[in-house]
Amino acid sequence: xxxxxxxxxxxxxxxxxxxxxxxxxxxxxVSRSTVSRALNNSGYVSxxxxxxxxxxxxxxxxxxxxxxxxxxxxxxxxxxxxxxTIQTETSSKIVAGIDKELSKQGYQILLAxxxxxxxxxxxxxxxxxxxxxDGIILVATNTAPALVKKATDxxxxxxxxxxxxxxxxxxxxxxxxxxxELTSYLISKGHxxxxxxxxxxxxxxxxxxxxxxxxxxxxxNNLPINPVWIQKGIFDIDSGRQSMQRILTETDNTPTATFxxxxxxxxxxxxxxxxxxxQVPDQMAIASIGASEISQYVDPPLTTVDYQNxxxxxxxxxxxxxxxxxxxxxxxxxxxxxxxxxxxx
Amino acid sequence: xxxxxxxxxxxxxxxxxxxxxxxxxxxxxVSRSTVSRALNNSGYVSxxxxxxxxxxxxxxxxxxxxxxxxxxxxxxxxxxxxxxTIQTETSSKIVAGIDKELSKQGYQILLAxxxxxxxxxxxxxxxxxxxxxDGIILVATNTAPALVKKATDxxxxxxxxxxxxxxxxxxxxxxxxxxxELTSYLISKGHxxxxxxxxxxxxxxxxxxxxxxxxxxxxxNNLPINPVWIQKGIFDIDSGRQSMQRILTETDNTPTATFxxxxxxxxxxxxxxxxxxxQVPDQMAIASIGASEISQYVDPPLTTVDYQNxxxxxxxxxxxxxxxxxxxxxxxxxxxxxxxxxxxx
DNA sequence: AGTCATTGTGGAATCGATTCCATATATTCA
DNA sequence: TGAATATATGGAATCGATTCCACAATGACT
Numbered sequence: 148x149x150x151x152x153x154x155x156x157x158x159x160x161x162x163x164x165x166x167x168x169x170x171x172x173x174x175x176x177v178s179r180s181t182v183s184r185a186l187n188n189s190g191y192v193s194x195x196x197x198x199x200x201x202x203x204x205x206x207x208x209x210x211x212x213x214x215x216x217x218x219x220x221x222x223x224x225x226x227x228x229x230x231x232t233i234q235t236e237t238s239s240k241i242v243a244g245i246d247k248e249l250s251k252q253g254y255q256i257l258l259a260x261x262x263x264x265x266x267x268x269x270x271x272x273x274x275x276x277x278x279x280x281d282g283i284i285l286v287a288t289n290t291a292p293a294l295v296k297k298a299t300d301x302x303x304x305x306x307x308x309x310x311x312x313x314x315x316x317x318x319x320x321x322x323x324x325x326x327x328e329l330t331s332y333l334i335s336k337g338h339x340x341x342x343x344x345x346x347x348x349x350x351x352x353x354x355x356x357x358x359x360x361x362x363x364x365x366x367x368n369n370l371p372i373n374p375v376w377i378q379k380g381i382f383d384i385d386s387g388r389q390s391m392q393r394i395l396t397e398t399d400n401t402p403t404a405t406f407x408x409x410x411x412x413x414x415x416x417x418x419x420x421x422x423x424x425x426q427v428p429d430q431m432a433i434a435s436i437g438a439s440e441i442s443q444y445v446d447p448p449l450t451t452v453d454y455q456n457x458x459x460x461x462x463x464x465x466x467x468x469x470x471x472x473x474x475x476x477x478x479x480x481x482x483x484x485x486x487x488x489x490x491x492x
Numbered sequence: 493x494x495x496x497x498x499x500x501x502x503x504x505x506x507x508x509x510x511x512x513x514x515x516x517x518x519x520x521x522v523s524r525s526t527v528s529r530a531l532n533n534s535g536y537v538s539x540x541x542x543x544x545x546x547x548x549x550x551x552x553x554x555x556x557x558x559x560x561x562x563x564x565x566x567x568x569x570x571x572x573x574x575x576x577t578i579q580t581e582t583s584s585k586i587v588a589g590i591d592k593e594l595s596k597q598g599y600q601i602l603l604a605x606x607x608x609x610x611x612x613x614x615x616x617x618x619x620x621x622x623x624x625x626d627g628i629i630l631v632a633t634n635t636a637p638a639l640v641k642k643a644t645d646x647x648x649x650x651x652x653x654x655x656x657x658x659x660x661x662x663x664x665x666x667x668x669x670x671x672x673e674l675t676s677y678l679i680s681k682g683h684x685x686x687x688x689x690x691x692x693x694x695x696x697x698x699x700x701x702x703x704x705x706x707x708x709x710x711x712x713n714n715l716p717i718n719p720v721w722i723q724k725g726i727f728d729i730d731s732g733r734q735s736m737q738r739i740l741t742e743t744d745n746t747p748t749a750t751f752x753x754x755x756x757x758x759x760x761x762x763x764x765x766x767x768x769x770x771q772v773p774d775q776m777a778i779a780s781i782g783a784s785e786i787s788q789y790v791d792p793p794l795t796t797v798d799y800q801n802x803x804x805x806x807x808x809x810x811x812x813x814x815x816x817x818x819x820x821x822x823x824x825x826x827x828x829x830x831x832x833x834x835x836x837x
Numbered sequence: 838a839g840t841c842a843t844t845g846t847g848g849a850a851t852c853g854a855t856t857c858c859a860t861a862t863a864t865t866c867a
Numbered sequence: 868t869g870a871a872t873a874t875a876t877g878g879a880a881t882c883g884a885t886t887c888c889a890c891a892a893t894g895a896c897t
Contacts, residue, residue: 165647167853178877183855190856191875210622214563215853218882223559225602233591239584246578246605255623256603257570260591277555278600302510384785414789440729444759446791512883523847528885535886536845560883563852844893850886857880864873 166209174207175199186211217279226467227275227283229259229268235382235411236439237456241286241308244460252468254281265289269297276303282467284308284460289349304470306463310352311479316470318463318480322352325452325484326360329434330406332450334368336492338404338432341365342376344390344412357408357436373400380412387415395423403432404492410437414445417491432492438485448489455482511554519552520544531556562624571812572620572628574604574613580727580756581784582801586631586653589805597813599626610634614642621648627812629653629805634694649815651808655697656824661815663808663825667697670797670829671705674779675751677795679713681837683749683777686710687721689735689757702753702781718745725757732760740768748777749837755782759790762836766791777837783830793834800827 168186172179177196184190185200192200203209217223226249230238246256257280261267268285275283283303287294287310298305299314307317333341343361348354358377365372375398380386387407395401407413413435417427425431427447435442438453459482469475513531517524522541529535530545537545548554562568571594575583591601602625606612613630620628628648632639632655643650644659652662678686688706693699703722710717720743725731732752740746752758758780762772770776772792780787783798804827814820 165853168855169853179854180856180877180879181875184876187855191873193875196875210618212563212853213623214559214568215882216855218557218559218563218853218884219855221882232588233584234588235584236581239578239580242603243577243579243605246603247607250605255619258587258591258601258603260588260595262592273555274600278558384789414786418789441759441786441790444729444763444790445786513885514883524884525847525849525886526845529846532885536843538845541845557883560852561885563854563883564885566852838897840895840897842893842895844891846889846891848887848889850888852885853882855881857878859878860876862873862875864871866871867869 165212166207168211171200171203171207171209174203221279223279223281224254225257225278225280226254226464227257227259227271227278227280229261229271229275229283229285231261231263231286231288233258233260237437237454238286240456241460241463244457244462245284245464246460247457248461248464248468254468263288265291265294268294272297272301276301282306282471284463284467287312290351291349304467306467306470308459308463314478316466316475316478316480318459318466318482320352320454320459321481321484322356323360325436325454325486326357326406326408327364328486329436329452330361330364331368332486332488333404333406333432333434333492334364334370336404336432338402339370340373340376340400340402340404341370342378342394342402342405343372344378344380344387344394344405344407344416346380346382346408353408361406373398373402375400376402380415382409382411384411384415384418387412388419389415391416391419395419395425403430404428405431405433407433407435410435410439410442410449410451413449413451413491414441417445428490428492434492438487442487443489447491450489450492451487453485453487455485458482510557511552513556516545516548516552516554519548566624568624568626569599570602570623570625571599571809572602572604572616572623572625574606574616574620574628574630576606576608576631576633577727578603578605582782582799583631585801586805586808589802589807590629590809591805592802593806593809593813599813608633610636610639613639617642617646621646627651627816629808629812632657633698635696636694649812651812651815653804653808655695659823661811661820661823661825663804663811663827665697665799665804666826666829667701668705670781670799670831671702671751671753672709673831674781674797675706675709676713677831677833678749678751678777678779678837679709679715681749681777683747684715685718685721685745685747685749686715687723687739687747687750688717689723689725689732689739689750689752689761691725691727691753698753706751718743718747720745721747725760727754727756729756729760729763732757733764734760736761736764740764740770748775749773750776750778752778752780755780755784755787755794755796758794758796758836759786762790773835773837779837783832787832788834792836795834795837796832798830798832800830803827 168179168182172182185192185197259271283305286308290310307315311317345358346354378390380390413433434450436452438451442449442451513524513527517527530537530542604616628650631653635655656662690703691699723735725735758778779795781797783796787794787796
């Protein structure tokens, strides 16, 4: 009999089989119920039993399966985060902000990177639901009807960052006002002919609102806009170069300043200007939105708008957690921004 | 009877209770076993039953609980990724590489951000184990004995990025050779007095190996190293500024070139030099390791070493997946690097 | 007609926890 | 001393899937 037990023990240690609560119970000579109670500090457990259980846990390094636990309790302590990409400073700052807040409360992040594929945003909502996440934070790039419907129908708490979706908690950047203010600043510096490098308007926040802010402020100051001055790129540096090239070559009516909707676009534009020997800011001023870390180290340092992405992530996490623990009614949160004036204007 | 069923249905739809396989089975008038077989294409299912099941699934939008499934099958299709920080380009590129590879195979990433706290690396190994992840990728910053022991004892497949740990699959950067080659390049450009901005040596790869590469190459060329030239910072830009300040002020024997172990440190150093009116590269050449996206847009564009972090992440994911599906014996993978020559030297 | 393989199905056990409930003992108070 | 309460424990059901097994029905082949 002893031999058999011994052999079983060996096999178990060799195979490094994960321990279960049942085995811990047996070793501590109590029932599974008691182990569970000791583990969760719920109900009564005698000092005697508690000590034996702790000792066994200590020795074996047992950790209860989160798997099994959450099947029963319906809580996974996991939050799904859907991102368009992880490779930008904006995204990683948002994730960092989310993570800081969530980890305080013992939650973890399950990443869902769409790689800019809009279909996948919808797919991932389903997948995360199947994975029983306790909540979802969606860093949205668009407000397509299919996405809105899926997100609204979802039974899981969800917070949107970067776009406004009716009926859902949204954490938004103040794109319109920031854009007007930045345009206004350029005008106050004496610029009258101002170009604009934007992105596609299916991205309502970055594409549409920032453009509207620019256009409205120009109109409010009775300044004309040459169609060539309005360029559209995608979210990368090279696209900024190309846009600036078009601005300089496709019309004789060259602007004296350019407003790029992201730092990357601005950096691309500057890189083209340098190549062509155009002085920044003397011959062409540049301003953008984003306040990326390097914006202060490029030459010249960029005048930009700080959106405080980490704070956005944090705010989204806070909203989500309060929705999970106690129903939450706050629906829209408009974040602050901050104009950072440097040498590029 | 019909009323009761009807009311139950209403309640169910109203409350948006998550459906279970049991309900699907009832609606399709088959057993749970049959639904499961249909879902997984295992065993026999008649065409007739299959159609009814698919119809019900279609109508209800049912998705099986991954939770319950993985409790039974012991597979979660989740990989834990432990990172020192998510806020650097290196990290996000690695994660992007990992994610691209994993998502192809239907795996997802569970993030564990240590925020540079070494204790947490160990904690998270336990937590991820409790969460039953199928594998772990550890982006390591050190090889402390406690960490090595925990990682080695783990019963879950694990791959290390950035450090070499005996007995585990490690994906490493060729820090020593890259460092020697970069130093050699500086020397070939005529520099004899070269300073070095490093980080703490508890980070074996970035701290120790890069320094050794530098020192060995200097020695091989019989070049002396002034102690003040060897500075130590942390992983941020400001730390590069401070190091450069010390290099310039704490000795009269000023170097003509500086090797910074990361782009950020180099950018900080350049920023200080500019402030003091020191010409780069004429009065001080700068070279670093990292090839961050902005390294080509700073002024002057940085000479740096490209480590291809995304490829590193991808390689780690590939190794991990093959270990999970079929035991894997490859133990060490040394990645390529590439010297990028620009104007800062 | 009888054996055998193929196809199809449902019941029941299982994964590893939590939690309700029944029961037993110890303690307190009138 | 007896009733009420507090403390302690284990048994059994449960969460939502998968999977083994037993059993039927059908068709094929001697």
